[in-house]
Amino acid sequence: MKSLIKDYLTVTKKEWNGLVVLILLIIAVWMAPVVYQRVHKDKLINLNGFDATAARLHMQPTDTAATIAVKMFRFNPNHLPATDWQKLGLNDHQITTIQHYEAKGGRFYTKADLKKIYAITAIDYKRLEPYINLPEKDDYTEKSFTIVELNSADSTRMTTIRGIGPGYAVRIIRYRDRLGGFYKKEQLKEIFGIDSLMYHDLAPQVSVDAARISKINLNIVTLNNLLVFPYLSYKQKNAIVEYRNQHGNYAALDDLKNIPIIDDGILSKIAPYITFK
Structure with missing residues (x-):
């Protein structure tokens, strides 16, 4: 019995060396955070310096308009040069928005029309309104x-x-x-x-x-003549002509429903332009 217990509790040299290494590893892992904190101490942030830097950045101009002294004068907003908008205190984004509106055919007829420009804030408009050289109200509707x-x-x-x-x-x-x-x-x-x-x-x-309206007779139209029509794709135009060639003339708009690539939405769009005689 003693021999069995002795054999069970006996540790070989190799096992003992492994046990020592394991204990050393455990100690090293446990001590690593403590050693790291002592070697790499956190540096305190100078909040006063940070606040001062942030304030300087806030004061810097963000666009061209901020570098030009605001000078109010009477103006007509239609096709006003960008430099004049800058003098009136508008920024680059606002000026670009106005120019896009005019490029699309937009025009200002009354002072209040300037409010249509979403980039013009209520504060901007209140400041500009006394200097806009346009009528208060649109009398266009009163004219014949x-x-x-x-x-x-x-x-x-x-x-x-x-x-x-x-x-x-x-x-x-x-x-x-x-x-x-x-x-x-x-x-x-x-x-x-x-x-x-x-x-x-x-x-x-x-x-x-x-x-x-000049209507299209589907029973005589050629593919070439259909090409300019904007409501049909090339495949749909070709399918219409080919279906007619294979099955004969169309009698009504519903006949086009037999063409798989033409749905009710397309039919409703082309209906005003189609005739069969």
Whole structure:
């Protein structure tokens, strides 16, 4: 019995050496954080110096306008040079926003129109308003004027629309020719550069005579003649012509539903432009 216990409790030299190494490793891991904290002491942040630096950064100009002394003067905001906007205290972002608005055909007719520019804050407008060289109210609606019919107007007539210059007149006419004519005023928003804000200004000045639309006879039209039509993709145009060649003439708009790549949304868009005789 004593021999068994002795054999069980006996530690060989190799095992004893391993036990010593393990104990030393445990001690080293336990002491490592203490030694590290003593060698690498945390440095205190000088908050006073940090606050002073932050204040200096805050005082530095963030754009060109901050480096130009503000000088108020009477001005017309339409196509006002950027340097003059800077003198009036506007920053680069605000000036760029105004220039984008004008590039899209926007124009200021009254003082309050400047409020349409989202970058102009209420404080900015209150400061600028006494110097804006425009009427307080828009008397345009009180004047007698002729509504421009979009499907018959030429480029000269188009430019009589307030907010439409020669460039936009050409865009409208080119898009009208591709369509075959407008059947509703809202189609103006499909023209590049005419957004909802600009359309809101144009809508009261224009009308549409849908009877002037040049319709497409699907039973005789060729693929080449269909290519300019903007409401169909090339695959859809080709499918319409090929289906007719294979199955004969179309009798009604519903026949187009047999073409898998033409859905109800497409049919509703092209319906005003399609005829079968």
